[in-house]
Amino acid sequence: MNIQEFAATLGLSVSTVSKALNGREDVSPATRQRVLKAAEQHSFSPDPTARRLRRQSSDTVAFVISSPQLSFAHPFFLDMLVGVNDAMDAGGYQVIIASARSVETELDVFKRLISKQRIDGLLFGRTRRHDERIAYLLEHDVPFVTFGRSQTSDDYPYVDIDRFVVGRAGCARFITLGHRRIALIHTPEYLMLSHFEHEGYKEALHAAGIAYDETLCVEAAMAEEDGARAARRLLELPDPPTAIVCGHDFIAMGAMRAIAETGRTPGLDVGVIGADNHPFGSYVQPALTTFSADTQHAGKRMAEMLLERLSGKSSRELQEVWLPQLIVRASDGPHRSGM
Amino acid sequence: MNIQEFAATLGLSVSTVSKALNGREDVSPATRQRVLKAAEQHSFSPDPTARRLRRQSSDTVAFVISSPQLSFAHPFFLDMLVGVNDAMDAGGYQVIIASARSVETELDVFKRLISKQRIDGLLFGRTRRHDERIAYLLEHDVPFVTFGRSQTSDDYPYVDIDRFVVGRAGCARFITLGHRRIALIHTPEYLMLSHFEHEGYKEALHAAGIAYDETLCVEAAMAEEDGARAARRLLELPDPPTAIVCGHDFIAMGAMRAIAETGRTPGLDVGVIGADNHPFGSYVQPALTTFSADTQHAGKRMAEMLLERLSGKSSRELQEVWLPQLIVRASDGPHRSGM
DNA sequence: ATATTGACCGAAATCGATTTCGGTCCATCC
């Protein structure tokens, strides 16, 4: 049933029906009611494709899933997606997903999305210090919202969780517990969040008057195995750390395993703090102290922001940095030869 | 740039350009090459919306995420989605996602998707013994592929992982280890997989000549807390089980916790086997014995099947039941007073 | 030399909506 047939059953012209359906002027309240009611009864709704063609808008935004091989590192990613979808749905948009196999081909995915799919907006995360995706989108004037900031620009909308606080508060917690030799295993350098972790960590050391030792800072991908490897390097140092701040819970779990392998007890001989409150955290031994991250809510907020952006709001008004909360469990044990 | 302008730059008519672009007859190879090359250069591609309107196909399928609150129970769901998306993308389709907040409103989501969104096909999981979604889709002749079977019909395409084998092989494993009093915590009754778990379990008992005791079969949602609760009930029995087969790894982890709470040692005093090979499994103490489930691959296969279905292949040719493999770790310890 | 064939091209209809713009009709005012 198309609008023509539908109009015919009502004895009205298509234009009147369309106007009634779209809440335009020029239709008497009585007629409008009649049309709305009939549409309900015959379960008629205008063909979205035709409407999109005429309106010249795709009513579609894309959610880009990067590096799928690491997706399990982000267990709430799906919830984030659901949050995004619900908010978009409410706004009359549909969400399509796009996946980028690797960092190299990622920009191509974006280009293809823009040029061939005609989408109205984009959502993505894992922002990088120098992020060519952001540069590209800004240049081509495509609305988007990211999960995370970037040094490439500060003139776009984002939701971010403050990793500076993770680095600083994590390190400060260990200082309070009497540690002096505190290491940092941060996420990969090219990611923006890595930068913040590093800076926050330095800040805490500085505030406590502890000299920064760059041999205590190593990088690891957000995976258990990589975390373990990085921790092993730290523990083999002549003067190994008594505490390790980790940029992600998986890194922290790997670190705990590496610590146990050397005969030391995680959370007792060597303290560990993670980040992102991965559900695993409360199952491992000792339970992992970490920082909260409401990814689910972030997704919803990102979608809302994109909606606002699409209706003309400026980027600068759409930037939020959320404060993570320390979740104290058991892995950040006191320094043994404490003060 | 639309096809009209593009055709003008080439000095050709729009129809010729369209034919060249779509690989139709009636265009000389030379002309076709010229068009293709120019399209590449000017990065012209036909507007998908207009094309869809004309072709009367949405080129869109929906992936339904049910009960998002439980999504973490399925950590590979996102990989499944990525698998689906990649296969669909290769076939020229876009994947939109839809989420159903609750079981009650789920059918409405489906109805809305069909009547208002004009999608070409659907993908979903968590099939139920009596599944009105399947009945509805069959009745309305909408192509779809599910993850899981149903008693509602057997005339539709699906990928399933054989839970009968989970129930039987899990139970049989414990029998081999000398257990005689083996319990089953199955997934919620209304889910189809629950039925198979139960039947497989019974089959193993029967084969070993052990009487079926229904007090040893309890239900639990796919969550740690529910698993713990169910296990507590079993352990409080006058003659408690010495082994528990669980329908899901989360249930198994909860069961292990409940066992430990009673002072018993999981995997020693009471054996536990899970299902679905959740990554948590190798981290918990003792490491969980479970069954494999390649959800990622399943997603890809489901998408391929939907593509085949859309191009006319019959449902009966598109039904696959995959065999899960037992992954032996430590939680299925031998019966203490074993033989 | 003419008819026939086949390759190739282009005008126009079509998909299903939205929107502009002009027209009808009734009520009101002078």
Next chain:
DNA sequence: GGATGGACCGAAATCGATTTCGGTCAATAT
């Protein structure tokens, strides 16, 4: 009673493609 205005409606253009169908032109056959 006729002019004016406002409320309401409908014909037709439009969005950007695809596809049908008829037409042109050169090559070939007779």
